[in-house]
Amino acid sequence: MDETSRTFRRNVAAVIGEVPIFAHLTAHEHLQLVATGHGVPDPFEAAKQALTSIFRAVRVPA
Secondary structure (H helix, E strand, O other): OOOOOHHHHHHHOOOOOOHHHHOOOOHHHHHHHHHHHOOOOOHHHHHHHHHHHHHHHHOOOO
16 A cells, blocks of 8 residues: 555545544635645635635525
């Protein structure tokens, strides 16, 4: 088992601990962490796009 392979990290990325362990991370940082674990090529941009999509979906009309 190669613990450094993308396949291994992708399979175990969701098993990184209880939520309070990462309570110090922002939403963007948490999404970057998850994206990195899943082998996403640009985790920063993926997190940015995910948050942008969420904010557009929940935006309350003025």
